[in-house]
Amino acid sequence: MFDTTALNQQRNFFEGHAAIWLFGYGSLIWKADFDFLERRPAYILGWERRFWQASHDHRGTPEAPGRVATLIRAKDSICHGMAYRITPEVLAPLDVREKNGYLREKVPLTFVDDNGNGVEQSEGLIYLASDDNPAFLGEAPLAEMAQQIASAHGPSGPNRDYLVNLARALQELGAEDTHIFALEQQLRHF
Ligand code: SIN
Secondary structure (H helix, E strand, O other): OOOOHHHHHOOOOOOOOOOEEEEEOOHHHHOOOOOOOEEEEEEEEEEEEEEEEEEOOOOOOOOOOEEEEEEEEEEEEEEEEEEEEEOHHHHHHHHHHOOOOOEEEEEEEEEEOOOOOEEEEEEEEEEEOOOOOOOEOOOOOHHHHHHHHHHOEEOOEEHHHHHHHHHHHHHHHOOOOHHHHHHHHHHOOO
């Protein structure tokens, strides 16, 4: 399996910073199994969430991969998620968790207040699985993706839970996401 751990250790966009804002858009929204100093709802501009990345290590296996979230560029789109202020040593275990194709990238992020309005900006870090990584699956009909998600299981549990938990977390954030909600609807057929 392709492994980005070593590559990510070279991607020190926040060298010397005592704390870093990490923006989570997938499992990092609802599964914060790492230490953080503070968390705030936030969004990033120019990106859309898609279930176009294979999971061989968490929500599937090399023989029967699952599908998990990544981001694609989409001008003027907004992707809502959760920002966590972390200390730099938290990155090492995150690099391992995100090793199947995700690379650290630096992006501008906007924090959101209780009314859903953007309030302040900061540079942040995302883990991005771009379309040139070996585990990138790309687009497929919604029903096909839902069927794959319904049947895949991996060391972190059923792939179905990843999607359902993400959809629930986005609803709690009051976030719009047509792709995720449509995919979750499809999942009910399987
Ligand atoms: C993220 O959640 O921000 C990255 C993708 C994932 O771990 O699901």
